[in-house]
Amino acid sequence: MEDATTLDFAFQPHASPVPADVRAGLLANPGFGKTITDHMVVINYAEGRGWHDARVVPYGPLSISPACAVLHYAQEIFEGLKAYRLPDGGAALFRPEANARRFNESADRMAMPRIPEALFLAALHQMVRADGAWIPEIEGGSLYLRPFMFASENFLGVKPASEFLFIVIASPAGSYFKDADSVTLWVSEHYTRAAPGGTGAAKCGGNYASSLIAQAEAIREGCHQVVFLDAAERKWVEELGGMNVMFAFDDGSIQTPPLGGTILPGITRDSLLTLARDAGFTVREEPYSIDQWQADAASGRLREAFACGTAAVVTPIGKVRGRGFEFSIGNQGPGLVAQKFKDQLVAIQRGRAPDPHGWLHRLS
Numbered sequence: 001m002e003d004a005t006t007l008d009f010a011f012q013p014h015a016s017p018v019p020a021d022v023r024a025g026l027l028a029n030p031g032f033g034k035t036i037t038d039h040m041v042v043i044n045y046a047e048g049r050g051w052h053d054a055r056v057v058p059y060g061p062l063s064i065s066p067a068c069a070v071l072h073y074a075q076e077i078f079e080g081l082k083a084y085r086l087p088d089g090g091a092a093l094f095r096p097e098a099n100a101r102r103f104n105e106s107a108d109r110m111a112m113p114r115i116p117e118a119l120f121l122a123a124l125h126q127m128v129r130a131d132g133a134w135i136p137e138i139e140g141g142s143l144y145l146r147p148f149m150f151a152s153e154n155f156l157g158v159k160p161a162s163e164f165l166f167i168v169i170a171s172p173a174g175s176y177f178k179d180a181d182s183v184t185l186w187v188s189e190h191y192t193r194a195a196p197g198g199t200g201a202a203k204c205g206g207n208y209a210s211s212l213i214a215q216a217e218a219i220r221e222g223c224h225q226v227v228f229l230d231a232a233e234r235k236w237v238e239e240l241g242g243m244n245v246m247f248a249f250d251d252g253s254i255q256t257p258p259l260g261g262t263i264l265p266g267i268t269r270d271s272l273l274t275l276a277r278d279a280g281f282t283v284r285e286e287p288y289s290i291d292q293w294q295a296d297a298a299s300g301r302l303r304e305a306f307a308c309g310t311a312a313v314v315t316p317i318g319k320v321r322g323r324g325f326e327f328s329i330g331n332q333g334p335g336l337v338a339q340k341f342k343d344q345l346v347a348i349q350r351g352r353a354p355d356p357h358g359w360l361h362r363l364s
C-alpha cells in the first residue's frame with residue numbers, strides 16, 4: 001500500500017473561475033450553502049491500494065454509474081467545519097483534528113476505510129490554499145468546508161464497497177444569527193433520530209434523510225427546528241436534527257445529554273462544555289427528560305436553553321411545542337449564558353482572544 005500520509009496533491013486550476021467582482025458580490029451576502037467555490041479536493045481509495053490520486057481540480061459534476069453503491073445503500077459520511085480570516089490576514093481552522101477523528105469514527109461505523117488524519121488535514125489546507133479568496137470578510141463570515149466520503153464501487157451486491165471517493169468542497173457562509181434571535185422547537189411525537197446500536201453517533205447522510213420528515217413536520221407546525229426524544233422510552237431529550245442542545249440553570253450549572261451512541265458528539269458541544277468548566281460552571285452530562293424541561297421552564301429553575309453546532313454556533317431556544325403542550329424558556333430571547341459562550345467561542349475562532357486549549361489551527 002502507498003503511504004497515504006505523504007500523498008502529493010496534483011493541482012489543476014480552474015480555467016474560468018468566478019470573476020473577482022462577481023465573487024465579491026456573492027461574498028457580501030453569502031447565506032448558507034448556496035454558493036460553491038471554484039475548486040474541490042478529490043482523493044480515491046481502492047481496497048489493496050489504499051488512498052491515491054490526491055488532487056485539487058475545478059469544482060464540477062462527478063460522473064458516476066447508476067450502479068454506484070452509494071446510490072443504493074447510502075454508504076456515505078461527511079464533516080463540516082469553517083475556515084476563518086484572522087486579524088493579521090491569515091486564515092485558520094477550528095479544531096480540525098477533532099473533525100478528522102470523528103470522520104474516522106463515522107467511517108468505522110459505516111464499514112468504510114479510515115483516512116489518515118494528516119491526509120484529511122492536508123486536504124483541508126489544499127482547499128483553503130486554492131479558494132482562500134472565498135472567505136467572506138463580513139462580520140460573522142467564514143468559509144464552510146464540507147469533506148465527505150462515499151462508496152463509489154459499481155456493484156449491487158450488499159457488502160461494504162471496495163472503492164471510495166473522498167472529496168472536499170467549500171461554500172462561503174454568513175452569520176446565521178442575522179434575524180432569528182431565538183428559535184421555537186417542535187418535539188417530534190412519532191419520529192426518532194437514532195436508536196441504541198444504530199448510527200446516531202456517526203455523521204452520515206442517512207441520519208439526515210430519516211430526520212427530514214420530522215423537520216418538515218416542525219415547519220408545518222410553525223416551528224423552526226425539530227427536537228428528538230430517545231427511541232427507547234420517548235422521554236429523554238436527545239438533540240435537534242443537526243445541532244446539540246444545552247440547558248443553563250439558575251444555580252449556575254449547565255446540563256447536556258450524555259454521549260451514549262445515539263447523539264452526535266458535536267465539537268461545538270465539547271468546546272462549550274470546556275469553556276463552561278473553565279469559567280467555573282458546574283457541568284452535567286446527564287439525561288434530561290422532556291417533562292423535567294417543561295417543569296423547570298415553568299418554575300424558572302431553567303434560565304436558558306440553546307442549540308449548538310458549527311453552522312449556527314449557538315442558537316437560543318425560546319419556545320418548545322409538541323402535541324398538546326407548549327412552554328417558553330426565560331425571556332424567550334438570547335440569554336446571558338448563551339451570549340457569553342457564543343462571544344467567547346467566536347473570539348477564539350477568529351483569533352481575537354487567547355486560545356488556551358490550542359484549538360486554532362493556523363493555515364500557512
Ligand SMILES: *Cc1c(COP(=O)(O)O)cnc(C)c1O
Pocket residue numbers: 080203239240241242243244264265266267268269308309310311
Ligand atoms: C454535525 C452535527 C452536530 C454538531 O456538531 P459540530 O461538530 O458542533 O458541528 C450535531 N448534531 C448532528 C446530528 C450533526 O450532524
